[in-house]
Amino acid sequence: MMLDGKNFSRTPGRANTCWTFLVPASRRFLRTRGLPVHTETNTLPGFGQSSGQTSCRVVVQDSLTLLQPPSHLQDEVHILTDLVHQRVEVGLHRQSLKEHGLRHRRREESERSLGLLAQHRKKGETIKKEASSLVLQFIQNTMASGQMSRDEALECTSCRHACHVMLYSETASQLFGRIPIRYIVLMQMRFDGLLGFPGGFVDPSEETLEEGLTRELLEELGVAVPISTEDHVESCFSLPCSGKYSSSSRLILHFYVKKIEEDQIREIEKAAASTAADHGLEVLGMVRVPLYTTKSGGGLSSFLSHSFIGVARSQLINSLLRLHLVSPGALREALRGSQRKHAESAQNLQEVLVSVCQHQRGTSAEIFLSPASQEHIRYNRQETRGDGRLEKKKQTSLQGNVALSFSFAITCILLLW
Numbered sequence: 001m002m003l004d005g006k007n008f009s010r011t012p013g014r015a016n017t018c019w020t021f022l023v024p025a026s027r028r029f030l031r032t033r034g035l036p037v038h039t040e041t042n043t044l045p046g047f048g049q050s051s052g053q054t055s056c057r058v059v060v061q062d063s064l065t066l067l068q069p070p071s072h073l074q075d076e077v078h079i080l081t082d083l084v085h086q087r088v089e090v091g092l093h094r095q096s097l098k099e100h101g102l103r104h105r106r107r108e109e110s111e112r113s114l115g116l117l118a119q120h121r122k123k124g125e126t127i128k129k130e131a132s133s134l135v136l137q138f139i140q141n142t143m144a145s146g147q148m149s150r151d152e153a154l155e156c157t158s159c160r161h162a163c164h165v166m167l168y169s170e171t172a173s174q175l176f177g178r179i180p181i182r183y184i185v186l187m188q189m190r191f192d193g194l195l196g197f198p199g200g201f202v203d204p205s206e207e208t209l210e211e212g213l214t215r216e217l218l219e220e221l222g223v224a225v226p227i228s229t230e231d232h233v234e235s236c237f238s239l240p241c242s243g244k245y246s247s248s249s250r251l252i253l254h255f256y257v258k259k260i261e262e263d264q265i266r267e268i269e270k271a272a273a274s275t276a277a278d279h280g281l282e283v284l285g286m287v288r289v290p291l292y293t294t295k296s297g298g299g300l301s302s303f304l305s306h307s308f309i310g311v312a313r314s315q316l317i318n319s320l321l322r323l324h325l326v327s328p329g330a331l332r333e334a335l336r337g338s339q340r341k342h343a344e345s346a347q348n349l350q351e352v353l354v355s356v357c358q359h360q361r362g363t364s365a366e367i368f369l370s371p372a373s374q375e376h377i378r379y380n381r382q383e384t385r386g387d388g389r390l391e392k393k394k395q396t397s398l399q400g401n402v403a404l405s406f407s408f409a410i411t412c413i414l415l416l417w
């Protein structure tokens with residue numbers, strides 16, 4: 001995304017300014033993401049934390065009607081963001097910052113707006129950075145991750161496709177004979193140490209998405225659980241880690257949910273650990289998601305604090321909400337607990353790594369340490385290495401001196417001779 005500082009502006013003279021990002025998008029782009037021709041967000045959460053600005057919203061509008069922005073936006077300067085084909089460019093819509101400021105000054109005949117304008121210009125850089133990351137976040141969360149239908153997804157022949165499924169069942173079991181487990185939700189520990197759903201890449205030119213997913217399930221679970229189009233929940237673009245889109249790397253993720261019987265879950269778990277081709281290779285083991293919360297706050301919150309592949313955590317959370325497997329309140333609490341646990345485990349990791357590095361100085365583990373700890377270790381190592389070098393230097397110079405004296409003595413004897 002490019003946000004041009006020169007063109008970055010806001011409406012001056014307002015105490016409670018709202019930055020508006022006008023995002024033109026093609027009708028098809030909006031339709032495939034289930035967005036109406038004109039979508040307006042409320043204030044983006046988190047905006048203004050570093051710049052002190054009050055609010056920021058994103059208006060997504062069909063590019064055909066873009067030249068006539070909605071009347072309630074007429075007075076504002078907008079950031080024009082081009083999202084068509086996943087490309088984001090920003091330019092100035094309508095007036096330049098200066099023109100806008102002057103117009104505003106004439107209208108209000110106030111020095112105040114000029115003062116504010118200067119102030120805003122100064123803040124421009126911070127705002128630019130903050131806003132660009134927020135708009136990108138917005139795009140990732142609400143547009144790029146916005147749904148498209150299965151058929152529309154398949155229209156993208158240059159895209160790669162991957163399908164995953166959440167298998168779940170009801171259960172009457174109780175943990176410790178008193179905590180109702182209610183549902184069994186299956187996930188897996190992947191070869192890369194991340195949690196994810198069973199599934200994988202599918203080539204729609206060779207098989208249907210569902211056939212491909214069933215094939216993947218046979219490999220990973222040892223059971224060819226039949227998946228149908230009725231189990232399809234959503235298809236969406238996956239954002240590469242870099243946050244940048246490129247047509248060649250576009251991946252569409254298709255997500256399915258299927259309710260099965262508890263007996264089938266048990267059968268899958270057995271097969272996954274015995275007959276599945278991928279067991280111990282691409283799949284390290286099946287795991288059940290704890291949906292309850294224990295007295296000490298364990299359960300779902302601890303589970304959610306683990307590391308997940310791609311959007312698997314959101315897929316899990318959205319499914320739990322949509323299927324009413326966990327109440328929104330309980331989920332919110334679990335996520336808050338999860339964030340706390342995340343911070344605690346980061347601290348714990350730091351401590352463990354420090355102790356490991358103290359035992360094995362010079363191991364690569366130190367790269368994960370905080371800059372302070374890294375500095376400490378580097379310092380110690382340099383000292384050790386430095387002493388060694390000094391010793392060697394001393395030895396070398398001693399040897400040199402002996403050799404020099406010896407050759408001097410020989411020369412003198414020869415001369416005397």
Ligand SMILES: O=c1[nH]cnc2c1ncn2[C@H]1C[C@H](O)[C@@H](COP(=O)(O)OP(=O)(O)O)O1
Pocket residue numbers: 162164195196197198199200201251253282309310311312315
């Ligand atoms: O559970 C998942 N949810 C969303 N995306 C996922 C999940 N698991 C993997 N992925 C992503 C990661 C990759 O970009 C693709 C395909 O990965 P994978 O399942 O590992 O594919 P193969 O088994 O190697 O075919 O989906």
